[in-house]
Amino acid sequence: MAKEIYVSSIGSDKNVGTKVQPFLSFERALLETKKFAGKEPVHVWFLEGDYYLNKTITIGIESSGSLKNPVLFSALPGSKVNIKGSKELKNLKWNAYKNGIYVASVPSGLTFDQVFINGERKVRARFPDYDYENPLRGGNGYQQVIGGTNHRYDKWLSFDSKTFTNKDWKNPETGIVHAFQSHNWGNMQYRVKEVNRTENKLYLGEGGWQLQRDHGIGGSGESASWFFVDNIFEELDTPGEWFLDTKAKLLYYYPQNIQEFKNAKVEVPILKDFIQLIGTKESPVKNISFKGLNFTQSRYTYMDKYEPVARGDWAIHRGGAIFMEGAENCVVEDCNFEYVGGNGVFMSSYNRNNQVKSCRFVHTGESAVCFVGSPSAVRFYQTWDDKEIYGKNWNEMRKNMDLTSGPKTPDYPENCIVENSVMHDIGDVGKQVAGVYISMSHKIVASHNTIYNCPRAGICINDGTWGGHIIEYNDIWETVRETGEHGPFNAWGRERQWSGSRGTDADFMKELTKLDAIDPVIVRNNKIANYRKSISAGNWTIDLDDGSSNYEIYHNLNLGSTIKLRDGMLRKVFNNITVSAVPLGWHVWPKASEDEIYKNIFVISGAIPGNAEPTNSYIRQVGLPTDTKWSTHYDDNLYWNVNAPKNEYIVDKVTFKQWQEKGFDEKSKVADPLFVDPKNGNYQVQANSPALKLGFKNFPMDEFGHEMTRIKPFGGDFSGETKVEVIADKRGGKEADIYFTLDGSEPSIHSQKYKGAINIKNSTLLKAQTFDKNGISIGFVNEANFTKVNEVVYPSWLSTLLTGKYEGQEGKTNKKALEMELEGALLINIADDPDLIDATGGYNYGCYIKSIDPEKGKIWITAQLPADWVIQQVNGNKIQNIAALKKQFEINKGKTIIVTAARDYNFKKFEVKIP
Template sequence: MKKAFLVLFLFAISFSVIAKEYHVDCNSNSQGDGSVENPFKRIAQAADIMKKGDFCYIHKGTYRESIHPKNSGTVTKPITFTCFENDIVIISATDEVSNWEKYNGNIYKKSGITLSMGDANNVYWNHRKMQIARWPNDVDNNEYSLDAKYIDMDKETWSMSFISNNEIQDLDWTGGIIHYLGAHSGCSWERTITDYDKELHRVHFETLPDKWPFGTTHSPKRFENGHRGIFYLMNKLEALDAPREWYYDAKNKELYFYAPEGSNPNNDLVEVAVRSNTVEINKNYIHLHKLNFFGGMVTLKGNYNKLTNCMVKHGAERLVTNLNGAAVSDAAIQVLEGNNNLIEKCVLEHGSVTGLYISNDAEDTKLENCIIQYFNTIGIHAHILNSQGVRSKIIRNSLYGSARDGAKVTGNDSEFAYNHVQKCLISGADGGLFYVTGRSIPKNIELHHNWFHDAYADTHAGKKATGIYLDNNTAGYIVHHNVVWDVEWGGLHFNWNAIENKIYNNTFWNVGPMEQAMIDCWVPKIDGEQYNVKDNILYNNISDVRPWWHSGNGTKYRVDEKEYLGSQADNDFKNNWQFTNVPFHFEKGKMFVPLDDSPLIDSGNQVEGITDGFIGVTPDLGAYELGGEYWVPGIDWSPEGFAWTPGTDYRNVGSAFKEYKITNNEL
């Protein structure tokens, strides 16, 4: 016993001798030595010399640099970067712009400035993203609403290389950018304008590729919802005519800015993007704690790194000009490589593309108790969360706001549980609050105890916003004890050869108009062969009264009784009930729990590993067990102490039953 105590005592002494503390203060007048009395001026000075067990205490201020550790820590001696005491620390990928000169009216100009980020050039005013000069103007300051125009649909007014509209602002748009969202509304694109015909009000661009996502799906060729697409134009000085707009003249190195309310930008904080990343970690056992990141991505590539109690604001803002596909990997936080990285109790807000991305080269990533909201404003195939890594665990997060899909999890053996996902498909369509595709190879991904609600696409997009969307050839998802409500295009969607998915004890309510089926399937013929979803199991699910199942190849969509009844059924569909009257509570503290006299009680089938621990004779139907745990998904802490106050939209629970909000875990 004495020997063990001595070993521990010597270890503690050894650790205290070896580990060092460094201090950084951007307000320091010298480069310093890293002591609290004479701190470094830049974080990089500490990051270059820190070794296992060392701490870097960063004092209040804005640090216009990137954290890039040169060494790794160990499991018992991580390298830690954190704030000093409770100081507010911002690591920024921007530079401040000052000494503006008046140009014309409320427009100011900064000469001799270089913006080198290309499609990622941005201007921020008091930490708010501004808008590239455009027509028509973004009148509501809401990137999701687009404020766009429909292209003309008369003969010869559109093609794969031009669009026309008689209202286009009368200026030479050559060299500008067109943002286009097709009538199918599944994916937007942007192109450089190669020519403008003033007489025909026609914008020309390089001919679109004859392949997905362009071709006949996301181009003017596609006629759907009564039109051939919507668009707006941007990036011309002559279009700079409204507050919040800016334009950069790369040739003459001049930046023009019309500040909000026409104010003088010299009186406010104006910043421009100068770096892609605020953090780049390719080492191991690095811990970032209680820091704020602005205007650039946090990139993780090592193993056993931690990001805790941090905030990332405007981490991934960019255009997608001349993109040859439908997606980019940029994200506010991107885990590109490595294993066992943890992101916990962080807040990610605002981005034109994905909020958090876990690549297929990352393993055993954990995302826990985070707020991620207001992403994919640009409307490409981006998400609030996109996880492709194997064995990812995504637990108790609050996700809000996307032009297209909400969450996407495709890495084998992953878990997505106790998450609250809402307000997606705002300006796009043909997607879901949870959306995946596959190759008809089972993934063993468990999706359980989540809330999914509020998916209503804008009028131009039609009615194609769904709850849980297991798209083309998805296989091996175990979906149980989820609640889906307030969506306009079905609660569950299968497509093509979706196989071996297990759907148990879910509650679906108000999932489209009453004629809308609860389950939709797109099952076209390929090479003359009729594909179909098959070998899926569906037990103990409930919904309001509507057709259970639609399937077909699109030409004659039909209710297909054989999908779930009879000897020829392709899927195992048992004990799923529908109700005219709401069979559960919807008041605070009991939402979705069966009523005391509900027909849900003791009406479910037992499913091993799914309904274990039920109360009564048999399990209850739907997502909640009367007398069992009342689980509320989403974060269970109060986000305080950050550089910016997070938005509260992630707390919303919709308005189908009653308008109210939840605070933390109180519902």
């Protein structure tokens, strides 16, 4: 028995809070809750309706429950409850302005950055206009800069006067520039300071804090930053756009059709966070749950405070629709986060045993779920901004460094879970985002989540403090859609053991590895897929970048790309499957790394996107030790090259036999693994597979992703007809039923009842939902779009695998990175080699020195400029490619030049005497 409190959108705060006389507001229900919290169980029931919050709900320890007497805020089962961070603008008087635009007065002092009309979010006036067909970076809704300062904090960007708007901006200072960083690791926002059409420049005001690293807006050609500008009145020129004149208190809107104004419901966000649970580690908020609530319509946060997070590349805003700091045993369940302007759920600093489960995150402005500890808990804390923005010397900062193991304080999330949730189409505004983001945390579990349609990572572990995480049974695809040099699962580990990025003894101090990475991170039983061309370099399925250490990676299905291990220690990679045209990325491991690679199936198939030439080797190694064996347990793997079964090159120009003579894969085999049914997603191997004889063990192929209502396959193209299976939400039990629709309408118990596989013959939007024996809906409506085509076109890797022979990419021409020898140095145009860009520190211009001939290359040897560096300047002049370097050699023939070269995050000058 629990104390029950009822809330209704048509109730009154003067009522007593019963079902017959419910309260009206969340605030009044919370006030009543405090009378009973911790003394007896409390259930606060929200009846169906919209609940507008006037201010953020702050819940402190006075509302805490206990294990015996928990507190629950829940939608009444079967009721649709919307908690809104917006205000409805009633009785607006729309008057015709001009050119199809209407205008209405709004209340004084009201500011907002979004407008929802009849529940649909409209576009703020912008240039270029929003591209509804392709709203992503690279679509018609963006332009590329001609140049820029390319250093945070940017002062200006230059635009192409031929394609830039010709409209006169009378108040440009209202505008916000949304621009991708030149290296394309994320985007930033700046206020417009001034437009100079004589110089073709936008001068920039405050902003640029939304990510780390010094790279800003700039670049040239294909690598130039993409941008758009919004909140400009003169750009209100397209149906569906709006603009708020805050000084005149006027809202302008260009309706898509005049019918929109008939009974139009206009809502504007006024809050950023809906609910904050605020306690301390000494007195935490405890045992509070939220269930079945839909959180929607909150303000953007991109112009608020962000902070650089350790030495990962990211910066974050500590805020979320539900924000927890100093919380224990709190649960967010069956909640929907849709059109929230910032993060979904954010656990900051001290948090213990909290759960996010069976939730849905869609159209969030930033990330879905974040676990971020406090820098005060880290014994040695550095950021990239320390070095690159504020000019601090990292090595100087390391003097007298605390060498005690583990965290310094308990101000971090620990033993928290995000499970059985769906995260898709996130990062509407911020592009350096993730479905699940983990930093300065310990023992976080991310399990059975489905994550897709993300601009950057599906799951990102920002740093190696303090490990112990379990990443399992997730289904991740269509990520890293608008950024590059990243992975659907991405990790960094730039803690006390890491001072550089080459894996040398000077860069990586192995004895310090477990000071921060105290427990292994387990990555297991995940399906991670890439079915399309990478936006730029990288996009490895599992990307362990700089310093990531103490990992166990097993039972993962990697499709369309593969695993990368950069400098790090103690990584065990075993019993995984990779099928891809992308070779394994083994980059700059330390000597005696203690990395182990065994009992895996590595299949090469097709061509790397953009190339017409098939991949012919299994491993792309860069900067590995040459004087030592870099792994003592590298064996029992099965290799197969579908492109050329008789081709036994493991590494470029190294045969399988030569590879074994080096001490690797001595018991491994080259043979067809004999997958059961790859066309339908079953990559288990048959009973007579040679992989089984090597010790490989099959793992389940039907347990990836969420376990709510599922549709298999999850949409896509088909020809002829296709059969679709729908699986009920596990929580419904044996008596649950599934109801579905094929016309785009919402399913109910009056819709078609699912009795078996659905045969689809035409393009169809299928929606399905599980209902319990009482007809109460469970979880969310799942939907999948099936498109009928004459012929299904698969990516090269998949078509090659299915046909069993190399299938090229129609219309593609092979663009190999140019290699050329110059005075005994074999050089590569690094801009043409995405893997090399990723392996050397993200440099997208210059000449990579692949090797130096000991006889011909004396000028380089004398200058002490070794291989594995990237030449970027000669006498201060930028070197874009080999042609530019040759030109400088011709100009300075017989002279001594100053060559500036980069390797990872270090720059060095060399005196080179040109003969």
